[in-house]
Amino acid sequence: MTMPSVSRDICQKALTVLSEGLCTDESGCLSARAGGRLLITPEDIKLSELTPGDLSVVDLATCAPLEGPRPDRRFPLHVALFKRRKNLNALLHADPLSILTASRAGHDVPPLLDDMAQLVGISARVARSWPFRGNAPVVAAMKGRNAVLLKNSGALCGAGNFDDAHAVAQVLEKNCKAAIEATFLGGGIKINRGEALLMRTVYQLTYAKQNTKNLPPAGRG
Amino acid sequence: MELTQARDIVYQAGLDLVREGLVARTWGNISLRLDSRSFIITPSGRSYETLKPTELVVVNIDDLSHEGNIKPSSEKGMHAGVYALRPEINAVVHTHQRQASTVAAARKEVTGLSEAHARLLGESVRCAAYALPGTKKLVKAAGSALGGGRKAALLANHGAVCIGCTMEEAFRVAKGLEGACQSFIAEAFAGRYGNRAHTTEEMHACYLTTLP
Numbered sequence: 120m121t122m123p124s125v126s127r128d129i130c131q132k133a134l135t136v137l138s139e140g141l142c143t144d145e146s147g148c149l150s151a152r153a154g155g156r157l158l159i160t161p162e163d164i165k166l167s168e169l170t171p172g173d174l175s176v177v178d179l180a181t182c183a184p185l186e187g188p189r190p191d192r193r194f195p196l197h198v199a200l201f202k203r204r205k206n207l208n209a210l211l212h213a214d215p216l217s218i219l220t221a222s223r224a225g226h227d228v229p230p231l232l233d234d235m236a237q238l239v240g241i242s243a244r245v246a247r248s249w250p251f252r253g254n255a256p257v258v259a260a261m262k263g264r265n266a267v268l269l270k271n272s273g274a275l276c277g278a279g280n281f282d283d284a285h286a287v288a289q290v291l292e293k294n295c296k297a298a299i300e301a302t303f304l305g306g307g308i309k310i311n312r313g314e315a316l317l318m319r320t321v322y323q324l325t326y327a328k329q330n331t332k333n334l335p336p337a338g339r340g
Numbered sequence: 341m342e343l344t345q346a347r348d349i350v351y352q353a354g355l356d357l358v359r360e361g362l363v364a365r366t367w368g369n370i371s372l373r374l375d376s377r378s379f380i381i382t383p384s385g386r387s388y389e390t391l392k393p394t395e396l397v398v399v400n401i402d403d404l405s406h407e408g409n410i411k412p413s414s415e416k417g418m419h420a421g422v423y424a425l426r427p428e429i430n431a432v433v434h435t436h437q438r439q440a441s442t443v444a445a446a447r448k449e450v451t452g453l454s455e456a457h458a459r460l461l462g463e464s465v466r467c468a469a470y471a472l473p474g475t476k477k478l479v480k481a482a483g484s485a486l487g488g489g490r491k492a493a494l495l496a497n498h499g500a501v502c503i504g505c506t507m508e509e510a511f512r513v514a515k516g517l518e519g520a521c522q523s524f525i526a527e528a529f530a531g532r533y534g535n536r537a538h539t540t541e542e543m544h545a546c547y548l549t550t551l552p
Contacts, residue, residue, distance in 0.1 A: 297441055
C-alpha cells in the first residue's frame with residue numbers, strides 16, 4: 120500500500136473505533152506499516168480531528184521519527200512489534216469498558232467464546248510490567264496472539280490490516296465482558312486449549328479467507 | 341416463498357442485525373425457509389455489508405446440498421435441523437450478541453423471564469451443550485435446547501440461535517433475548533453483591549474491588 124492510502128485508512132478507522140467506543144479521543148492510537156516506515160497517530164492531535172497529513176512517520180529500522188508531528192508516546196512499542204511480527208501491518212489501542220476492567224484486574228483472559236479463540240488466540244495475556252521494563256515483555260506476552268492487555272491501560276490489538284485489527288478489538292471486548300460478568304453467574308467455562316488451538320488454526324487457514332474467496336466466479340480476486 | 345422475495349428479506353435482515361449490533365462482520369448467519377424441502381442462507385465468511393442478495397445460497401433441508409458455486413454458512417446443518425424439527429418455523433437467525441454470549445459463556449439457562457419476554461421466547465432460554473461450530477453435535481444440542489416450543493437457545497461458548505414464524509419475529513426474538521440476558525446478569529449481580537447496580541460501569545467497579 121502507498122503512504123497516502125495507508126494514511127487515509129488510519130484516519131477512517133480512527134473515526135470508526137471512536138464511534139464504537141473502542142477508544143477515546145485521548146487514549147486511542149493507531150499505526151500501520153508502510154514499507155520500512157511506521158505511520159502513527161500523533162501525540163498532540165485528537166483522533167476525531169485527525170487528517171492524513173497529520174500522521175507521524177517513524178523509521179522502523181532505527182526507531183527514529185522522520186516526518187510530521189511528535190508521534191504518540193507509545194511508538195517504540197509499535198516499532199518493536201512490527202519488527203518482530205512480520206505478518207502484522209496494523210495496530211490499535213483499545214480501552215472500552217470490559218477490556219479496561221480486565222487490564223486493571225491483571226489476570227490473563229481465557230477464551231470463553233469461540234471467536235476469541237479464532238481471532239485473538241488461546242488467551243489474552245496481561246503485560247503486567249507495562250509501561251515499565253521496556254517493550255520486550257509486551258512483545259513476549261503477545262506472542263502467538265493478536266492482542267495483549269496492558270496493565271491498567273486497555274489492550275493493543277493487531278492484524279494484517281485495520282479491518283482485522285478492528286475485529287480483534289471487538290471480539291476481545293466481548294470476551295472480556297463475558298469473563299467479567301460470567302463471574303456473577305458462577306463463572307465462565309473456558310474452551311479447552313486443544314479445541315481453542317484447533318479453532319484458531321482452522322480460522323486462519325480457511326474461514327478468514329472466505330470474504331475474498333467465497334464469491335461468484337467473476338468476483339474472485 | 342418466492343426466491344427473489346426471500347433473498348431480499350434475508351439480505352435486509354443481515355443489514356438490520358448489523359445495525360442493531362446483534363452480529364458484526366462475517367459472524368452469525370441468517371436463513372429463511374423457501375418450502376418444505378429447502379431454505380436460503382447467508383454464505384460462509386462473507387461480510388453483511390458487501391453481500392449481494394443474489395449471493396445468498398439455496399440449501400436442501402434433507403441432504404444439505406446447495407445450489408451454485410458459493411458455499412453456504414458452515415452452520416447450515418443447524419438451520420436445516422430447526423426447519424426439519426419445527427414445521428411452523430420459517431426464519432432462523434444465529435447471532436453472536438453480547439449479553440447472550442456472556443450467559444452462554446457461563447452455560448446457564450435463562451430463567452425468571454418477565455411476562456413479555458416469556459411470551460416472546462418461551463418459559464426459559466436453555467443453553468445447548470457445548471459443541472464445536474459446524475458439527476452434528478451442535479445441530480443436535482441446539483435442536484434439543486429449542487424443545488418445548490422455545491424460540492431461542494444459547495449455544496455454549498458461542499452465541500445464540502433465534503427462530504420465528506417470520507423473519508420479523510426471529511428479529512424480535514433476538515432483540516428480546518438480549519434484554520432478557522441483560523436482566524438475568526443484573527439479577528445475578530444483585531444476588532451476589534447484595535445491591536443492584538445502575539450501570540455496567542458500577543458492576544465492573546464492584547468486580548474489581550472483590551477480586552482475589
